Amino acid sequence: MALLDVNNLSVSFGGLRAVDDFSITIEKGELYGLIGPNGAGKTTVFNLLTGVYKPNEGVIKLDGEDITRKSTIEINHSGIARTFQNIRLFKQMSVIDNVKVGLSETFKYSALEGILHIGKYKSVEKKMDDEAMKLLKVFDLDKERDVLASNLPYGKQRKLEIARAMATSPKLLLLDEPAAGMNPNETAELMETIALVRREFDMTILLIEHDMKLVSGICEKLTVLNFGRVLKQGETKQVLADKEVIAAYLGQD
């Protein structure tokens, strides 16, 4: 059974059909790319998958469970986590606290225990700290644990956003243009980080990207969106060699 199974998803804003009859199937462990020209509806697809927008039509199934009408929080708890095109870290919080926010649904104690520092408070906070540090080590951010997120260099902010998403223990990770604004060195490091996430956590990843080097370098399969519709779907090499795809990107001659 596929991990993510999306069928005939559509959404309109006013008269604009932003996503039209979108279908995708992602198997467990796959690294899947979603590409397309600006305004093709890629981020809208992410917002539909995470429940920020509700589709007019279509069904989204995660691991066999229908999550189409679920709220954003429920979808996160079901196992989809994401990062954002323009980084949305909690900038006024430290690196470790950003990750702990991601962990806070897994580890529980009551507000009263928290206020009075009694009961499970100490032991659970300790477990959260340990878990957060484990994650930060994987992403090589453990030395910056007490740095404010806003003071991290750009590349590390991207990494921290991925670490925070991983803290919610997802089944599927959505990365929205992770290489946006990066120089070639940072992009190369990001590709390593993504490979690391797959290796360490056996993670299924769907990513939106404009950087063709990154896409062709790491994605196994691609879906090309154009004007809200699927233009092409399949193995990366075949898709990138497709005439229609090249035309959509470079314009027809």
Place this chain on the structure above:
Amino acid sequence: MSFLTYLINGLSLGSIYAIIALGYTMVYGIAKMLNFAHGDFIMVGCYVIFTVSGALSGNSVVGIIVAIVLCTLLGITTEFIAYRPLRGAASPLAVLITAIGVSYLLENVALLIFGADIKSFTSVISWEGLSLAGGQLKIQGVTIVTIIISLVILLVLQLFINKTKQGQAMLAVAEDKGAATLMGINVNKTIMLTFAIGSALAAIAGALLCSAYPSLSPYTGAMPGIKAFVAAVLGGIGSIPGAMIGGLLLGIVEILSKTYISSQLSDAIVFGILVIVLLVKPTGILGKVIQEKV
């Protein structure tokens, strides 16, 4: 020596403003709304203590506990019924007007139940206080207790916000509601907890306020509520240490201007200071400069 007495009295009144301002500032910082009914939660707390203590022939400890519980429930209920449905409203004015409506509702329900006559409140603190420097410096028990309680509250609140997962969730919601939701944080639950804490603090502030100024009417909470709001803005709304500093400053200014300038002009001076501070530093003393998103 008398200056010192006035200063300490100012600190005490300021501590009460600070506790109320904490409620304002937390709700504003996290839910991005001004709960103008906050002052009236104080009045409700006072009437609960008054009634319960009266029924139990002066046992104020039970009264205070009942008041904290009921005010917490009142805060949660108000948020759930009156504010939550308006959270997505097109204009932030909708919830502001509703808050003013809730304020009038509470005042008039109190008027209906308890009448307009002023009740004499028995102080919840029976301690006489200290007499220092050979009797020249007398400090009332309620003054000392108020200052200590407010410091304890500030400390506990700071630890709670910075060192617990619920507190971290509050900070996350305050900064980016959308991203917090996508990380699995329940925004409704977090805002509800904020209201619960703010309202519990209002009950405590009520007990201290009516112990220091023992006359209770349905409008008891209105003026302290507005002054605490001024204190929160003065300190930088959204900032917890800011609410504390703003509250203390306001209390001291109020008492000193009452003593040395004019008791009739003291409120004018207090609000005048607000105007001046906002002209010089619009975000308040500890307020952060808000960066406009491009």
